[in-house]
Amino acid sequence: MRVIDKYLTKEVVSSVVFVLIAFLALFAFFDLIGELKDVGRGGYRVQHAFLYVLMGMPGYTYDLMPIAALIGTIYALAQLAARSEFTIMRVSSMSTRTAGLILAKVGLLFVALTFLFGEVIAPVTSAMAEKVKLQAQGSSVSQAFRSGLWTKDVIRENGLTGATIGSRFLNVREVSPDGQLKGVKMYEFDRDFRMTALVTADHAQYVGENTWRLVNVSETTFPRAPSGPQTKVTTETAKARDLVSEITPNILSVLFADPDRMSARNLSAYTKHLAENNQDKDRYEMALWKKMIYPFAVLVMMALALPFAYLHFRAGGVSLKIFVGIMIGVSFQLINSLFSHLGLLNTWPAPVTAVLPSAMFLLAAIGALWWVERH
Known part of the structure; x- marks a missing residue:
């Protein structure tokens, strides 16, 4: 036999x-x-x-x-x-x-x-x-989108840990083949979906450990007093600033990748990201x-x-x-x-x-x- x-x-x-x-x-x-x-x-x-x-x-x-x-x-x-x-x-x-x-x-x-x-x-x-x-x-991977690339992120007290204190909507004009983000805009909201800040940057580079290095940053804040009414709007600029976010190059690549060509590990991570942000994950x-x-x-x-x-x-x-x-x-x-x-x-x-x-x-x-x- x-x-x-x-x-x-x-x-x-x-x-x-x-x-x-x-x-x-x-x-x-x-x-x-x-x-x-x-x-x-x-x-x-x-x-x-x-x-x-x-x-x-x-x-x-x-x-x-x-x-x-x-x-x-x-x-x-x-x-x-x-x-x-x-x-x-x-x-x-x-x-x-x-x-x-x-x-x-x-x-x-x-x-x-x-x-x-x-x-x-x-x-x-x-x-x-x-x-x-x-x-x-x-060419770049986001040129097919008329308004650039959009994604959503959550804002936590200690970067990646702690309670959720708000949400962030990220808009990128272009994503270059090497993973660099160009023309970055971030709209930040509190838990009641009141806008708290608008952050713009010329470009951003991923430096690892869920950290992006923003270059030529302008941040406009819309603070509110404890009672609720809006206080004075301020704008600050900086040559560079680090941003801690759950969004990584792997997650961004999912937005323009064929799900059938992705690994189960990346699909699992992105499905979890969508679930945490109350987005359609079906x-x-x-x-x-x-x-x-x-x-x-x-x-x-x-x-x-x-x-x-x-x-x-x-x-x-x-x-x-x-x-x-x-x-x-x-x-x-x-x-x-x-x-x-x-x-x-x-x-x-x-x-x-x-x-x-x-x-x-x-x-x-x-x-x-x-x-x-x-x-």
């Missing part, structure tokens, strides 16, 4: 890797064609387009892994069935349960790889790709749960592939099985995307919405295995 285990594992792994590389090459080709229209804009050249497309491949690897696992496993099992090798394995006491356990071990390897690409590699390379493109074109909470559930779809897809080894066709067996596998993979992606949108529209619980598509296909795999066992 150990020989069968190694042989089946080798066949499945090589087939899945081959299918994944083929898909990545196809997507890279279409992405490169799409990038050619931007070549010549600013300093953006062909080499930048190639680099941009290359750094987008880890993200596609994460997205395509379940489909590649499905089609690759179907191909490997269909080839074994066509050569009657799978029948010999069954005669050699390999039950459906044993075959499923072998595929499960292979699937766990691909689940780990999916987590690696989704959590570690793809978020970094996607951010680097956007930075390379923006720097080459000489989209990012949905993306967070999808990020945690999606890698396990590899196991579901491989379970769906196992029944194909028991199906026999007179002609065109392998190609027909692969075609059916492609249709199943496309259906899974469409249903996964559909449930995400329906969940947001109908305010379904994010964990349920993220699990439902995989659960449906898992039930289909169990039903298919039961059918082939009975027939």
Whole structure:
């Protein structure tokens, strides 16, 4: 049985890797064609387009892994069935349960790889790709917003700790690719939403530990007496000033990043930030749960592939099985995307919405295995 285990594992792994590389090459080709229209804009050249497309491949690897696992496993099992090798394995006491356990071990390897690409590699390379493109074109990440970039923060007694004493609305004209904020305006309010200060700065640079260094600062305060009426308005200027804030470059990057390309850690931090500021967090909470559930779809897809080894066709067996596998993979992606949108529209619980598509296909795999066992 150990020989069968190694042989089946080798066949499945090589087939899945081959299918994944083929898909990545196809997507890279279409992405490169799409990038050619931007070549010549600013300093953006062909080499930048190639680099941009290359750094987008880890993200596609994460997205395509379940489909590649499905089609690759179907191909490997269909080839074994066509050569009657799978029948010999069954005669050699390999039950459906044993075959499923072998595929499960292979699937766990691909689940780990999916987590690696989704959590570690793809978020970094996607951010680097956007930075390379923006720097080459000489543009900033907030130019798409007519009034600049807006975000909200809370003001606490001791910077990051203590009771909440107010709120702060931050407006940034531009965010440069190196993370510097240009044209900074901050509107500060007390707990009754009465304006207490207006702070402007030419630019701000993050210096670490939730601290921003503001340069050429002007602060206009609107103090109020204990009884309530407003007192004298004052304006002070300074060459530099430090601002302690819960807003970090990671949080700012979320505002113009695709949630599906972010790591679960960053999504969790930003979801918490939105919840603390009483802002809508449904989209990012949905993306967070999808990020945690999606890698396990590899196991579901491989379970769906196992029944194909028991199906026999007179002609065109392998190609027909692969075609059916492609249709199943496309259906899974469409249903996964559909449930995400329906969940947001109908305010379904994010964990349920993220699990439902995989659960449906898992039930289909169990039903298919039961059918082939009975027939």
